[in-house]
Amino acid sequence: MSIVMISEPLLKKATATDGRILRDRVLSGFGVRLNARKRTFLIATSVSGKQFRMMLGHWPLMSVDEARSHAMDVLRQCRNGDRPSRKVQTEAPTLRAAMVDYCTTKGIKASSQRRYDSILRTHFQNWMDCSVKELGSAEFSEHCHAFARSKGAALVEVGRGVITALIKYVNAVHGLALESPFTKLAAAGLMPERSQPRARVLQEVDLPTWRAAIDQLGERQRDFLLLTLYTGLRRNECRELTRKQIDLTTGVLSIPDTKNGKPHSLPITPLMREILERRCLGLGPDDQLFKGVSAEHVPEMAMRLGAPRFMLHDLRKLVATVGEKLGLSSAVLRRILNHTAPKSDVLHRHYIGLGAEDVAVPMVGIQDALVGMMRNAHQGV
Numbered sequence: 001m002s003i004v005m006i007s008e009p010l011l012k013k014a015t016a017t018d019g020r021i022l023r024d025r026v027l028s029g030f031g032v033r034l035n036a037r038k039r040t041f042l043i044a045t046s047v048s049g050k051q052f053r054m055m056l057g058h059w060p061l062m063s064v065d066e067a068r069s070h071a072m073d074v075l076r077q078c079r080n081g082d083r084p085s086r087k088v089q090t091e092a093p094t095l096r097a098a099m100v101d102y103c104t105t106k107g108i109k110a111s112s113q114r115r116y117d118s119i120l121r122t123h124f125q126n127w128m129d130c131s132v133k134e135l136g137s138a139e140f141s142e143h144c145h146a147f148a149r150s151k152g153a154a155l156v157e158v159g160r161g162v163i164t165a166l167i168k169y170v171n172a173v174h175g176l177a178l179e180s181p182f183t184k185l186a187a188a189g190l191m192p193e194r195s196q197p198r199a200r201v202l203q204e205v206d207l208p209t210w211r212a213a214i215d216q217l218g219e220r221q222r223d224f225l226l227l228t229l230y231t232g233l234r235r236n237e238c239r240e241l242t243r244k245q246i247d248l249t250t251g252v253l254s255i256p257d258t259k260n261g262k263p264h265s266l267p268i269t270p271l272m273r274e275i276l277e278r279r280c281l282g283l284g285p286d287d288q289l290f291k292g293v294s295a296e297h298v299p300e301m302a303m304r305l306g307a308p309r310f311m312l313h314d315l316r317k318l319v320a321t322v323g324e325k326l327g328l329s330s331a332v333l334r335r336i337l338n339h340t341a342p343k344s345d346v347l348h349r350h351y352i353g354l355g356a357e358d359v360a361v362p363m364v365g366i367q368d369a370l371v372g373m374m375r376n377a378h379q380g381v
Contacts, residue, residue, distance in 0.1 A: 028045075
């Protein structure tokens with residue numbers, strides 16, 4: 001065993017996966033085992049002359065400070081000749097605090113954290129400042145049942161996922177044994193059908209009318225919609241573009257923070273360049289290209305000017321549809337749209353790797369096809 005000062009930076013940098021145990025230099029009997037999948041805090045001491053071993057928890061679900069505090073309590077009992085219970089009990093946090101801890105530990109993106117927090121505050125407000133142990137109460141189960149019956153399938157699905165994930169987290173970290181009410185409801189057949197993907201509303205034949213309407217919008221709103229159509233970017237990825245993400249010299253647009261967690265980049269085609277040069281003019285590195293544009297409201301603005309009904313996600317789906325009709329491979333379309341291949345697809349997940357330059361020609365083909373579909377409404381970009 002190596003004797004070290006166990007700390008957060010040490011565990012972050014540790015690369016050992018052979019099961020070795022690091023003993024703490026300050027607190028005798030406290031240690032951590034380094035395995036391939038886990039970093040396990042443990043106690044290794046003796047009680048009344050007999051060896052005693054106890055697992056405290058796993059890092060990073062349990063922080064070093066938390067583990068050290070629990071270890072001190074356990075070792076104090078051992079020194080007094082008492083054999084501690086092997087189940088570590090910790091003080092249960094409130095639902096609000098547990099949500100913050102969960103998002104921090106899991107590295108949840110700020111946008112997702114805001115959404116989850118909004119769902120809890122809106123639909124589970126009465127439990128926000130209660131102990132998470134209350135999530136196992138009959139009252140909370142009844143509330144979840146009412147929530148599942150009265151809300152839309154998509155909202156229920158997200159709410160169910162948030163509550164279930166939080167319960168699993170507090171069970172692991174705080175030694176609880178709570179069961180998600182949604183699991184019980186599903187077993188009893190009391191959950192609504194899972195939400196289905198929305199069908200695309202905007203069709204290729206609608207594009208001339210759509211283009212005629214968006215040409216009546218303000219320049220910034222029009223450019224936002226056209227760039228979304230030409231790139232297939234998700235709405236927030238396009239809406240939150242900043243000047244530093246646009247490299248007009250190398251011809252690359254970069255998205256460091258994406259839905260699937262993988263950085264994304266696209267080549268800047270001639271159609272994109274005309275829009276981006278106009279939007280980047282006079283901006284500082286952190287300035288947004290589409291500041292003041294509401295991704296929520298811009299489709300409604302276009303529809304009031306005569307555009308057929310559409311959602312922003314329809315524009316992304318059109319890129320995929322046109323690419324498929326042009327005969328592009330699934331690898332190319334996944335690269336353009338930043339989609340992750342299924343886990344079973346080892347070839348596309350682990351072997352095929354395409355750069356931005358590899359999809360430049362396919363993107364030009366898709367964009368030319370889209371412009372052709374809109375040409376009846378407008379000549380040019």
